[in-house]
Structure formats: C-alpha cells, structure tokens
Amino acid sequence: MANVPVCPVCGERAVPILYGLPTPVAREAAAAGKVRLFGCVIPAEPDNWTCPQDHTWQADDDQVLGAAIDAALHRD
Ligand SMILES: [Zn+2]
Numbered sequence: 001m002a003n004v005p006v007c008p009v010c011g012e013r014a015v016p017i018l019y020g021l022p023t024p025v026a027r028e029a030a031a032a033g034k035v036r037l038f039g040c041v042i043p044a045e046p047d048n049w050t051c052p053q054d055h056t057w058q059a060d061d062d063q064v065l066g067a068a069i070d071a072a073l074h075r076d
Pocket residue numbers: 007008009010011012051052053054055
C-alpha cells in the first residue's frame with residue numbers, strides 16, 4: 001500500500017484532492033471515498049489533501065501524493 005499521510009489537525013487518514021473535470025474513473029474513486037473532487041476552479045495555492053473532517057492542506061511530498069492518486073484511480 002502507498003504510504004498515505006494523515007491529517008495534521010485531526011489525525012484521520014488523508015484523501016487526495018483532484019481538481020478539474022473528473023474522468024469516469026475519478027468519479028468512481030470519489031464515490032468510493034478514495035479521492036475528493038474539488039471541481040474546475042483551482043486556487044492559486046491549491047491544497048492537495050483532505051480528510052473526513054474536511055480539513056485541507058498542501059502536500060509536502062509530491063511523490064507520495066502522486067502515488068496515492070495512482071493507487072486510488074487504479075483500483076486493486
Ligand atoms: Zn482532519
């Protein structure tokens with residue numbers, strides 16, 4: 001399994017945020033709670049992670065983020 005970070009505020013398991021028009025695979029992953037879809041409006045400094053309590057924060061490791069998104073979109 002990917003090394004998924006936890007929320008720095010509440011310690012819950014982090015979920016990657018996806019921006020932009022979601023693909024069907026991304027919609028499925030979101031429905032399963034593996035990613036969160038934040039829509040097409042991308043802020044200047046977008047947050048990359050969210051948690052079940054709706055905290056959001058920026059990734060400090062793009063490789064971990066990318067791996068988590070890959071894992072979410074390529075179901076296993
Ligand atoms: Zn949290």
